[in-house]
Amino acid sequence: MNKNKEQLLNKRYKAEKRFRLYGQSAIFMALLFLTIFIFKIFSTGYSAFQKTWLIVPVTFDAELMMLEQNPSKEDLKDADYYDIALKSMADLDPNANEDQENELKRMVSYFFEREIKRELLNDPSLIGKTKDVYLTASDDLDQVFKGNYPRDLPEDQRRVTDYQLKIFDQLVELGKVESKFNLSFFTYPDSREAELAGIASSFMGSIFSILVCLMIAFPVAVLAAIYLEEFAPKNRFTDFIEVNINNLAAVPSIVFGLLGLGILLAVFQLPRSTPLVGGITLSLMTLPTIIIACRASLKAVPPSIREAALAMGASKMQTTMHHTVPLSMPGTLSGTIIGLAQALGETAPLILIGMVAFVNTIPGSPLDPAASLPVQIYIWAESAERGFVEKVSACIMVLLGFLIIMNLFAQIIRHKFEKKWS
Amino acid sequence: MIKINSKNVDVYYGKKQALFNINLDIEENQVTALIGPSGCGKSTYLRCLNRMNDVIDICRVKGQIIINDFDINDKSCDVVRLREKIGMVFQKPNPFPKTIYENISYGPTIHGMAQSKNEMDEIVETSLKKAALWEEVKDRLHEPGTGLSGGQQQRLCIARAISVKPEVILMDEPCSALDPIATAQIEELIDELKKDHTIIIVTHSMAQAARVSQNTGFFHLGELIEHGSTDKIFKNPENKKTQDYITGRFG
Numbered sequence: 001m002n003k004n005k006e007q008l009l010n011k012r013y014k015a016e017k018r019f020r021l022y023g024q025s026a027i028f029m030a031l032l033f034l035t036i037f038i039f040k041i042f043s044t045g046y047s048a049f050q051k052t053w054l055i056v057p058v059t060f061d062a063e064l065m066m067l068e069q070n071p072s073k074e075d076l077k078d079a080d081y082y083d084i085a086l087k088s089m090a091d092l093d094p095n096a097n098e099d100q101e102n103e104l105k106r107m108v109s110y111f112f113e114r115e116i117k118r119e120l121l122n123d124p125s126l127i128g129k130t131k132d133v134y135l136t137a138s139d140d141l142d143q144v145f146k147g148n149y150p151r152d153l154p155e156d157q158r159r160v161t162d163y164q165l166k167i168f169d170q171l172v173e174l175g176k177v178e179s180k181f182n183l184s185f186f187t188y189p190d191s192r193e194a195e196l197a198g199i200a201s202s203f204m205g206s207i208f209s210i211l212v213c214l215m216i217a218f219p220v221a222v223l224a225a226i227y228l229e230e231f232a233p234k235n236r237f238t239d240f241i242e243v244n245i246n247n248l249a250a251v252p253s254i255v256f257g258l259l260g261l262g263i264l265l266a267v268f269q270l271p272r273s274t275p276l277v278g279g280i281t282l283s284l285m286t287l288p289t290i291i292i293a294c295r296a297s298l299k300a301v302p303p304s305i306r307e308a309a310l311a312m313g314a315s316k317m318q319t320t321m322h323h324t325v326p327l328s329m330p331g332t333l334s335g336t337i338i339g340l341a342q343a344l345g346e347t348a349p350l351i352l353i354g355m356v357a358f359v360n361t362i363p364g365s366p367l368d369p370a371a372s373l374p375v376q377i378y379i380w381a382e383s384a385e386r387g388f389v390e391k392v393s394a395c396i397m398v399l400l401g402f403l404i405i406m407n408l409f410a411q412i413i414r415h416k417f418e419k420k421w422s
Numbered sequence: 423m424i425k426i427n428s429k430n431v432d433v434y435y436g437k438k439q440a441l442f443n444i445n446l447d448i449e450e451n452q453v454t455a456l457i458g459p460s461g462c463g464k465s466t467y468l469r470c471l472n473r474m475n476d477v478i479d480i481c482r483v484k485g486q487i488i489i490n491d492f493d494i495n496d497k498s499c500d501v502v503r504l505r506e507k508i509g510m511v512f513q514k515p516n517p518f519p520k521t522i523y524e525n526i527s528y529g530p531t532i533h534g535m536a537q538s539k540n541e542m543d544e545i546v547e548t549s550l551k552k553a554a555l556w557e558e559v560k561d562r563l564h565e566p567g568t569g570l571s572g573g574q575q576q577r578l579c580i581a582r583a584i585s586v587k588p589e590v591i592l593m594d595e596p597c598s599a600l601d602p603i604a605t606a607q608i609e610e611l612i613d614e615l616k617k618d619h620t621i622i623i624v625t626h627s628m629a630q631a632a633r634v635s636q637n638t639g640f641f642h643l644g645e646l647i648e649h650g651s652t653d654k655i656f657k658n659p660e661n662k663k664t665q666d667y668i669t670g671r672f673g
Contacts, residue, residue, distance in 0.1 A: 304512060305519070308512070308516045308517075308579070312529040312582065314502070327519065
């Protein structure tokens with residue numbers, strides 16, 4: 001009898017130990033996957049935050065720029081910079097033939113002309129003088145400098161020629177190649193050229209979409225939740241509505257995209273590719289999430305508070321607005337933020353309503369065409385150039401950072417403002 | 423003087439009848455205790471008096487309850503006005519999760535009883551004084567009411583109830599969550615409050631009913647078995663069931 005009991009005890013201890021082990025290994029696995037994922041993204045993406053510049057001496061030759069004596073500001077703006085820009089690149093190798101001069105030109109971005117222009121506009125006294133100017137290196141040389149480019153490939157399989165590499169190596173030796181923080185990644189819109197592509201347009205597109213989504217989904221969802229939870233009679237019809245709201249939350253997002261395409265674009269003729277349409281489409285998706293969160297937090301308000309207010313002679317409306325709703329707000333808000341974070345990461349519906357279009361302007365309002373961060377990831381991931389690989393990871397990092405901040409915010413709201421019931 | 427006059431009150435929860443033909447008169451400025459075993463309908467009856475049963479979807483009330491010559495079950499009765507006149511204190515202290523001051527000022531605010539901040543301060547002070555809580559909380563009026571002890575919270579709820587100067591105060595087992603000292607304080611308070619208010623208290627404690635009330639009604643299985651002066655009910659009950667309950671033979 002006693003021995004039997006001891007066996008049972010041992011068995012119980014072992015079972016508990018095993019269960020702990022299972023749990024710990026599950027957590028370990030989850031953390032492992034997460035670490036691998038994050039490591040992969042960071043190791044590919046961190047180099048996108050650096051940009052390679054060639055420092056090239058530029059002679060601001062008034063004659064080549066077609067400038068007369070004492071030019072005005074307007075004259076400087078209208079001047080011709082192409083010739084001096086081309087000349088300064090060609091001068092890197094005095095013995096270059098015409099083909100080689102072309103190759104030299106392609107070592108920098110097509111923006112080089114504008115970069116030289118900006119230099120002169122900042123300091124008009126440079127006319128007639130020579131100055132070292134920072135020019136954005138082409139995306140291939142950028143990758144070469146970051147060590148991401150396989151130099152040992154045969155020349156005809158490379159986008160960088162042997163001649164370009166030779167000149168580039170000379171510049172590196174002279175200290176005329178510099179790597180600096182890539183500010184343009186955050187301030188430039190998308191571009192076909194990897195070295196000039198930035199997330200400004202998709203970032204603003206995401207912000208506008210989320211704002212539109214919030215402004216539509218939040219009031220509608222909160223009103224619906226309050227009515228259903230506090231005022232509507234409990235009958236078959238409201239049960240039916242509740243089931244449908246739960247169903248709506250489970251509808252695949254691409255279906256909402258089709259809805260946006262079929263109704264917002266086709267019937268209401270709203271402008272394509274705009275955050276307005278994107279936001280409305282996303283709000284349909286976010287609506288059930290917020291309704292469910294809001295109803296749950298209204299349910300969590302103890303009935304004794306409602307009774308207290310009613311017994312004081314507050315009307316149903318006053319009870320709801322003065323007590324129940326304020327008490328449910330922390331839960332509602334954190335549910336809203338989580339719903340918005342979901343919407344922020346949504347790609348499929350936005351592709352369907354045309355937010356996948358190539359946009360090289362920064363949108364100033366929800367009515368301007370724009371991309372969004374996840375769609376930008378999709379666009380870049382499809383691009384062939386090597387320069388976009390790191391950009392994809394960098395964009396993912398920005399999106400993840402954004403999501404982490406939002407979720408953190410939701411968590412803080414919930415913990416800080418939630419009332420404790422004794 | 424009769425304050426509340428109930429005639430043939432029946433209450434149904436869905437198909438189930440919870441109260442059967444209750445006829446009960448409540449005396450003004452006295453304490454009336456409602457006693458009886460759990461589930462006998464005494465709380466249901468209490469909640470009829472300020473129409474709190476309206477909150478429950480499936481609950482229906484029939485019969486007349488006449489307060490100040492007016493039937494509160496009549497369609498023309500506005501529940502908000504009614505509940506301003508008839509306050510309620512619940513079993514578990516349920517202060518709003520706001521400051522002590524806001525707890526008291528809420529009722530006067532929604533009923534527009536104070537014209538100025540000074541007036542409101544005065545209402546808060548007198549209400550807290552009447553509830554014998556002023557001395558304990560006067561230095562922390564702007565701290566949360568939920569931070570008080572259980573007994574203090576219940577007195578805060580009483581102060582909240584009397585802030586709108588109700589004619590009647592309903593108390594649903596107000597001491598069941600409190601320790602003996604807090605209970606004694608509340609009982610003392612009830613005695614004090616009956617000068618200005620008519621009080622109806624539901625209690626499980628026979629001793630409490632005997633201590634605080636002038637009249638007692640005994641409920642059993644949804645029926646009012648017997649009512650009359652507390653002295654008579656406790657010393658010389660007419661009904662066998664009342665006697666059994668009071669002497670602790672069932673319940």
